[in-house]
Amino acid sequence: MSGEPSAQEVTILLRAWGGGDRQALDRLTPLVYRELRQIAGRLMAGQRPNHTLQATALVNEAYVRLVDAHEASWQDRAHFFALCARAMRQILIDHARARASEKRGGGQVSIELDEALAAAPASEINLLELDDALKRLAALDARKSQVVELRFFGGLNLEETAEALKVSTKTVQRDWDLARAWLFGELSGNKPNG
């Protein structure tokens, strides 16, 4: 387990990343990915009817476990949440994809995580289609796609999203509103021109 950063180091890395240090991000990503996958898998495995599971609670738990809360500032927290949102998207999409190819009989697919995570495509939102649509949205308007990533995959609220993107909550609200309408059209096969 050598090289595993301590809570304090994670805080410093977050700050470095916030300051534009890409290497810090490279060190943080696998760590957050692993932690989130573990928590997500565990929570979803334990998921039962009537049991509440909240995405923000999950991200908060990762935060409590990984980051030195006494040292961290609000900005550090925002950066961390943004990182989590990206990792959650990756986790959920990876497994939706694995599950989808397994269903098609696509040969040996190693499912590392609880089936839990792979169960996503069974729900009403097709995560793979959403992922594709989000990429198209990113090409059209990068910030709106980020807003969706933070809110839908990261479970962040308006304020937290605003903090992470350094814009006002009003802007986030408007971006979210338009992005949702746009994506809804994309996913319902009702595409606007252009």
Add this chain to the structure above:
Amino acid sequence: MDDRWQQVERIYHAARELDAIAREDFLAKSCAGDDALRQEVERLLSHSDQAGSFLESPAIEVAAEALAKEKRLSEPATPALEIGMMVAHYSLTGKIGEGGMGEVYRARDTKLQRDVALKILPQAMAHDVERMARFEREAQVLASLNHPNIAAIHGLEESNGIRALVMELVEGETLAEKIDRQPQGLSCQDALPIARQIAEALEYAHECGVIHRDLKPANVKITPEGTVKVLDFGLAKVLDPQSPSGGLDPANSPTLTTLATQPGVLLGTAAYMSPEQAKAQRVDRRCDIWAFGCVLYEMLSGQKAFEGETISDLLAAVLTKEPDWNALSDTTPPSIQKLIRRCLQKEQRQRLQAIGDARITIEETIAGVGAVDDSPLSPQQPDTSDLQMVAVLVKRHKGKLALAGALLAAFVMAGSYAVYHLSRPSAKQQTVAPASAPSMQITQLTTSGTAILAAISPDGRYVAYAQKDAGGQSLWLRQVATGSAVPIVPPSGVEFIGLTFSPDGNYLDYVQAPQSGAQLPALYQAPVLGGQTRKLLGNVGSAVAFSPGGKQIAFARGHSGGDTQLIVANADGSGERVLASKKPPQFFLPVFWYGRPAWSPDGRTIAVSAGTFSHWEMNPEAFDVRTGREQEIGARHWDRVDQMTWQPDGKGLILEASSAARQQIWRLSYPGGEPTRVTNDLNHYLGVSITADGAALATVQTRSVSNIWVAPKGEWDHPRQITRGLSNANGFGGLSWTAGGKIVYYSTANGTSSLWLANPASDRTEKLIQKGLTDVTPSACGKAGLIVFVATVRSASGAAIKSIWRTNADGSGLEQLTHGGSDTEESCSPDGRWVVYASTSSGNATLWKVPIDGGKPVQITEKGASWLPSVSPDGKWILYYHSAGARSPFRATIRPFAGGKAVRTFPTPFIHGGGGMPIAVAWMPDSRAFVYGVQKGGVSNIVEQPIDGGPVRHLTRYTSGRIFGLDVSRDGKLALARGLQSSDVVLIRNFQ
């Protein structure tokens, strides 16, 4: 981003603000000639309408729900067990419960002719050969434990695919039940012998190499003879499928997940988890010592050492928070307090190392030796001198709480409630540009979650704050740099209204009132560095402001005639003079409302907030200190302004005020009166004080979450959550069942206030009214399918006008029913013909009714102050809160709806303005009782008051969460607005 997209976006957002007709016109104009553009915008607008809750639930929840569905289908079914059946040679005679690890039955051993307890192992485990082998090995060790305080394990049986652990049957109640019966905590005489026996059981097991891992009050039984039996020793480990190391993963152990179907149980178990268990690290016997500390704490205080609404909150509490040490009663011997602190050290190495030491301490204390503060515990622990200091202060203070005996003006009580109630969020969004600089820093100082008020010293080194405690409120002085805090006033039955440091920083002036509300608040002065507290003045209705040199003070005061005054006096309380005075319906800061005037740095002007009762609004006003000449600052109309403070350069006022959705910190330029935001978030802020250099301000930040829960008739103890969100105030201002079985509620979801409908059948929510108009207390109108609600609109001059509106259940057919100006708290008569409501338009709070189809309002009550009317389902009675005036307290009152005098009153608690939430009341379907929420230690439960005057009965046993609103359907279903609220002192820097 291309230009075309920007154009689409701009037109889209502008169109979203308009109603359908205006939208047509607007689109025609702004897309003139460009049909493609118009089509695209229209398509987006229509998608936005259709999108419903699309993407509103985060992805992880969507995935988790899908999994839960699949799982339910794929689980191996447990063979059905019935009473009378045989499992091996055991005859099942009764079900004891759904215990920690599956079902537990009482059974008769037909061979040995004795009664035993059978624990049926989960199917998933019974079918796992490897796990069963491991389980058998471990069970042998457990079966070898032989101690009078440990429930014995007799063996393991298998029969027809059912595996069962045979255990000693222990009669009696669990410690959890015992604590439940004594919510104030057990006495030391009761608690210590129990604790001693638990310690003996642990000591013996530890010597045998067995760790309990899941010690909690529900696992401790007390026989009728008083013998303690600890249950389920070591089972947490042997039943855990994935953790040979014995680390108890909070959500993965079968102990927990099999119970996750019962809300609260999961948390109930995790609450005793040590920090190392919470982190899923390797555990040793010291995790039992931690749990022992939790149990001992809970026995003596009646409350859990660590609590949280969700697993994550709870984990965070275990890892980062201290228990509320003030909750331990004064009679707890110092040696025991010290022992608990020692057991609850988060670092394993700093914790008590052997449970035998705890047993010795307890035995010595029982024998009277432990009272001497030299118990054999190492010195590395938190300072307990605070506790002793509290005791000293309690004694010292008791004699000095001489209280002013002046009359409490009817206005003051009615007014403070009105102020609070009428000033709750209104929907009108203000369009003031955010002024918060990116570098603004908010630092949280306290973590109790129960802070009320705060003030920062001029040099910024100290913060004084008041907080709620089990026994009332307490006042503390905290050093900002080190975080150490000393009590100024220990927890007692008082309420703090205002805190102010003198300009030289030597004194803290505070205004304090007894909680009973029958006496007026008085001004006290405490030397910051210790010394005698002095009472300076009686009948002081707000926090005081000091003149720049500290020689004079200013404050507001209510008078029995209903007038309120702005008063200037010498700093020692002498030489009072009235600077300005207001007659109803106008007023200065009402009592119990945390207001504070501000004295300008040049000494010439005093600013204070003043309001009008008839058309609700408040504004800062400025008065010349010499002449008393009045001058309005700015033309803004606020809903509420509490505290103000001048910036040192005299060019601006920092104030805490509410308009739009929340109470926020603002800066008002002086004398221009231009408002700019300091904070701009979804929290509430109460109070504001600033350092002499203007660099830092202290305030109390309140974070709230409220969601909608429902429960079927007869199962109110197991409500189901149907809305989600961590920053939403769903149902905060009330909620109501509709005739169609949906719930209409008010919400600030996504930062805007709107009316929403939730459908418990599908867990779907939809926005009923998008914007404008909406305010609080929606109410469904019987079979008519109408919904009535209070809405705020602004008059041409900007004043807030509150009136009753109605709408069809689909949001169409909006119609205004009343035009009084300050009408609120409406509800429908069960026949759907009338809407009853409270109004202050005439100057005092009276009840009215208006026909649902509009018409002339009819007055129901005249004298005194009346609030919160609701008509019984049989249409016979109207229930409301009433105070005859002056010194009579508010009581729940019932009178015939058809007319006539009040027939009965009840001492149902009435929560007035000062930071309390509106009280939630609803009729039971049979019209024979009403229910309401009561709060204790931050947890709300529901009680029932029969209208025949019978005793109050507790209906629920929730262990977490607060209730902000409730309603009962005609068929007995419960709807709750329930969540969390925590308030802590924060420092804000770089805010200019």
